[in-house]
């Protein structure tokens with residue numbers, strides 16, 4: 551579902567010349583995100599989709615790649631927070647074009663997921679991308695937003711009874727916050743009722759155990775695979 555079904559066939563059919571054009575189109579999308587050209591991005595993404603480029607390339611190769619460049623420029627003091635923010639707005643506008651297309655036709659709910667970015671952290675592009683992919687794969691997702699306290703997360707876990715709680719973090723300082731949130735969930739006696747997944751740039755597989763989560767995904771596509779696996783496990787466990 552991440553890529554439209556016929557995309558491979560179409561890619562095989564296109565000539566080398568067309569491939570070059572495609573790369574140029576991805577490059578233009580990437581440049582728009584880096585340069586924060588939020589007035590241009592929608593048309594560029596629409597044109598790329600119309601030309602048959604797959605969502606995977608547009609998102610991963612062009613947009614996420616561009617965000618890495620933005621991050622690097624910020625680290626090198628070549629740009630500052632306002633520029634980083636305009637790039638983020640630009641990427642969001644581009645994703646908003648793709649989002650409804652990914653969600654098209656997916657009606658059967660595969661499981662309930664509550665998702666947030668934890669307290670102190672307001673980065674949400676990655677989280678939103680993960681949500682978009684999960685919804686595209688048929689999951690019912692409630693987005694709590696950013697800067698989420700443990701209390702608010704717990705409130706929603708009790709209210710919504712999700713199969714999975716997803717916590718995203720982009721700042722290194724947010725990793726202990728994830729751990730504290732999970733500890734609060736344990737203290738409330740809710741840990742066995744929900745699977746917990748984590749992700750975000752500073753998080754690696756080894757953090758899963760360290761913070762007490764059930765799984766980690768490095769990107770949105772893998773988050774879908776992980777969510778499917780965890781939901782299937784709980785069905786098996788409860789059926790056993």
Ligand code: B1M
Nearest residue numbers: 621671672673674675676716717718722749750751769770
């Ligand atoms: Co921020 N920022 N930022 N920023 N920012 C980073 C994260 C940073 C690495 C930049 C840098 O220094 N190179 C750095 C963090 C350093 C650190 O702690 N290690 C940083 C900093 C320092 C800051 C501020 C402190 C800057 C300041 O104010 N002085 C500040 C903090 C604000 C706060 O949160 N309290 C800040 C602010 C901002 C903006 C608001 C301007 C903006 C965010 C806008 C928004 O999100 N609405 C912003 C941006 C855009 C970035 C960078 C450039 C891009 C992040 C992004 O959107 N990437 C980022 C540098 C970078 O990451 N290269 C940076 C694209 C996105 C699709 O990727 O989020 O990794 P990502 O998500 C991926 C995977 O990680 C995974 O799937 C996604 C898709 O494949 N994933 C999950 C994510 N969540 C998941 C959850 C899952 C599973 C997978 O399950 C639950």
